[in-house]
Amino acid sequence: MDQAQRDRKAYELARAYLLSFDGVTPEILEAHLTPEGDHPPALADVYHRLLVSAQNRNMLPGVIGKAIGGIDRLAPLLCDFDPKAITAKHHNWEAVLDDIVMRLRPKGQINRSKRALWPQFCRTIVAGAQFLAQFESAEAFYEWVEFFDQDDRARPALPMLLSYEIDGFGFALACDFLKEIGYANFGKPDVHLRKIFDALLLSSNDRVYVVFKAIVRVAGNVGVTPFTADKIFWLTASGKFFRAGLQIDTERDAFIAYARERLD
Numbered sequence: 001m002d003q004a005q006r007d008r009k010a011y012e013l014a015r016a017y018l019l020s021f022d023g024v025t026p027e028i029l030e031a032h033l034t035p036e037g038d039h040p041p042a043l044a045d046v047y048h049r050l051l052v053s054a055q056n057r058n059m060l061p062g063v064i065g066k067a068i069g070g071i072d073r074l075a076p077l078l079c080d081f082d083p084k085a086i087t088a089k090h091h092n093w094e095a096v097l098d099d100i101v102m103r104l105r106p107k108g109q110i111n112r113s114k115r116a117l118w119p120q121f122c123r124t125i126v127a128g129a130q131f132l133a134q135f136e137s138a139e140a141f142y143e144w145v146e147f148f149d150q151d152d153r154a155r156p157a158l159p160m161l162l163s164y165e166i167d168g169f170g171f172a173l174a175c176d177f178l179k180e181i182g183y184a185n186f187g188k189p190d191v192h193l194r195k196i197f198d199a200l201l202l203s204s205n206d207r208v209y210v211v212f213k214a215i216v217r218v219a220g221n222v223g224v225t226p227f228t229a230d231k232i233f234w235l236t237a238s239g240k241f242f243r244a245g246l247q248i249d250t251e252r253d254a255f256i257a258y259a260r261e262r263l264d
Helices: 003-019 026-031 043-054 060-068 083-089 093-104 117-132 138-149 157-165 171-180 191-199 208-222 226-238 252-263
Strands: none
Touching (some): 003 208, 003 252, 043 083, 043 138, 043 171, 117 157, 138 157, 171 208, 191 208, 191 226, 208 226
């Protein structure tokens, strides 16, 4: 089969695989394949989502979120997530971490070495606020994003730019941030999708940028958004139907084996 046929078949296999689990109905699946709503209305909401995406990698959800009881507990320390106020208050990550330790008393040991998770996250707190403080409003930020989003050739440059502007915010996390604030043309080439796309020959290798482009191509061949293409494959690996409070017993390699048997 050619690439377009393979893309469509892989997508349909992901759909069939998920619907084979007890409790997963077409309605529940569809509810997880579309963005939750419109763009966040205020710049503070955009910044809050940036922080949620920033801790959405590796061990950060456990080390950061669980240690303090969730990102929302940072609100009093971070001026209710107002980027301009944060920039005026905090000039370096050390001060942010000192404030968190003193006022929130995170569970577990705080490693302050340069590459440790807490310093990485606090650098993102500062850099993310400084970046968003350049915009007068959420609307101004969205106008800037849409400059890239309206052009298929320019779109990949946006997460790349964000990864340079915001310390600790790589290409994949930038994609996660953009898709979760309502930009359905972005999929997140995370570790699950990189492995799945490489194994099923949906991409030529598992490099982040290559998989990002492949997500867009698959979405186009199927006739869905990159957000939807991202979610359906992510669900086959994670099984987290969070909007329905449902967790299915699946994992990435099981889906890869299932799909390979039917693709090859």
